[in-house]
Amino acid sequence: MWAEPILHVDLDAFFVEAERLQDPGLVGKPVAVGGTSNRGVIASASYEARAHGVRSAQPTATALRLCRDLIVVPPSHGRYGELSARVFEVFREFTPSVEGLSVDEAFLDVSGLRRHFSTSTEVALAVRGQIRSRLGLPASVGIASSKFIAKLASEAAKPDGYRHIPKDTELEFLHALSVEALWGVGPATLAGLQRLGVETIGDLAELPEAAVVGSMGPTQGRHLLDLARGIDHRAVTPDIDAKSISVEETYDSDLEGIEVIETALLAHAQRLADRLHRSGLAARTVTLKLRFGDFTTVTRSVTSGTVVDGPRDLYLIAIGLLEQVEVDRPVRLLGLGGSGLEPAGEPRQMPIGAEGNWARVDEAVAGVRDRFGEHSVEPARLIRGPAPDD
Numbered sequence: 001m002w003a004e005p006i007l008h009v010d011l012d013a014f015f016v017e018a019e020r021l022q023d024p025g026l027v028g029k030p031v032a033v034g035g036t037s038n039r040g041v042i043a044s045a046s047y048e049a050r051a052h053g054v055r056s057a058q059p060t061a062t063a064l065r066l067c068r069d070l071i072v073v074p075p076s077h078g079r080y081g082e083l084s085a086r087v088f089e090v091f092r093e094f095t096p097s098v099e100g101l102s103v104d105e106a107f108l109d110v111s112g113l114r115r116h117f118s119t120s121t122e123v124a125l126a127v128r129g130q131i132r133s134r135l136g137l138p139a140s141v142g143i144a145s146s147k148f149i150a151k152l153a154s155e156a157a158k159p160d161g162y163r164h165i166p167k168d169t170e171l172e173f174l175h176a177l178s179v180e181a182l183w184g185v186g187p188a189t190l191a192g193l194q195r196l197g198v199e200t201i202g203d204l205a206e207l208p209e210a211a212v213v214g215s216m217g218p219t220q221g222r223h224l225l226d227l228a229r230g231i232d233h234r235a236v237t238p239d240i241d242a243k244s245i246s247v248e249e250t251y252d253s254d255l256e257g258i259e260v261i262e263t264a265l266l267a268h269a270q271r272l273a274d275r276l277h278r279s280g281l282a283a284r285t286v287t288l289k290l291r292f293g294d295f296t297t298v299t300r301s302v303t304s305g306t307v308v309d310g311p312r313d314l315y316l317i318a319i320g321l322l323e324q325v326e327v328d329r330p331v332r333l334l335g336l337g338g339s340g341l342e343p344a345g346e347p348r349q350m351p352i353g354a355e356g357n358w359a360r361v362d363e364a365v366a367g368v369r370d371r372f373g374e375h376s377v378e379p380a381r382l383i384r385g386p387a388p389d390d
């Protein structure tokens with residue numbers, strides 16, 4: 001149900017799986033990505049290799065001793081970054097509330113999808129399915145009421161699985177785990193806890209606060225006790241992508257009909273303009289994103305010769321992009337973004353006849369329905385002059 005809206009999505013043996021996409025001969029074999037020299041270190045190991053005790057951060061020489069058949073592949077870093085970006089694109093198609101932890105791991109708060117899926121577990125399955133079908137990569141997902149339980153749940157789900165921890169069973173799940181599994185417990189803290197006789201998270205939860213605070217100090221002591229008791233109020237904090245600014249909305253009821261979508265785009269253009277203005281930026285590229293009820297997603301972009309940041313420019317560009325999309329199904333999500341960002345207020349080309357253009361722009365905004373046949377303005381030709389509203 002929806003008492004557990006936090007997903008922790010973590011790809012399995014990400015670098016190895018990325019190499020397997022390039023070389024299917026590596027599938028099903030003990031493979032590690034890492035340094036191949038004498039002093040090399042393992043960065044990622046397949047589950048077949050892990051069965052022999054191969055681990056990341058292990059010297060390659062040790063790994064080869066543990067697993068004689070181990071195939072060690074040197075890392076192809078550029079490719080992992082590219083794949084990672086595509087993985088995060090999939091995440092953001094589900095929710096804008098994505099907090100990345102590393103190249104292949106993120107928290108997603110999916111509470112906004114409750115009208116579109118019957119449970120958060122269904123969202124988890126859809127995310128896994130999209131990553132598998134579009135990128136060919138396995139991912140494990142933990143589903144829980146809080147970030148740290150979701151993270152422990154995805155660990156328990158590995159490899160290539162999912163684990164939902166219902167809120168009323170989370171203490172049972174949590175307390176059986178080793179205290180080492182708690183987020184933020186490093187070797188020094190672990191030694192301190194072991195001196196107190198703590199082995200499992202359940203042991204820690206039962207200690208009196210004074211004992212824990214006396215050993216760990218008040219800040220860390222109380223924090224760990226809270227976690228051990230299943231208390232974690234930390235919200236998913238979406239990443240700020242400085243390379244683009246966008247406005248996105250998933251609608252409670254799908255948008256049907258072109259006019260409804262255009263009206264929604266008008267609101268988006270205004271909000272995007274506000275956000276650009278607050279950041280002091282203008283965009284060279286504008287991207288429209290539509291997701292339909294069946295979760296297929298379409299994006300269209302245009303890059304103009306000049307930067308844009310006013311609501312009217314953004315709206316007309318968005319309408320131009322919308323015309324390139326076949327909108328034959330109800331729309332669930334609508335997004336409008338600006339990238340290729342530059343500081344606003346840079347000197348801009350002042351075209352001849354700009355005033356005439358602006359009159360047409362005003363008209364378009366005033367009457368959404370009037371656009372048919374009336375405005376053949378090409379997005380790339382929209383050259384902004386000094387606008388009274390920005």
Ligand SMILES: [Mg+2]
Pocket residue numbers: 010011012013014104105
């Ligand atoms: Mg991973």
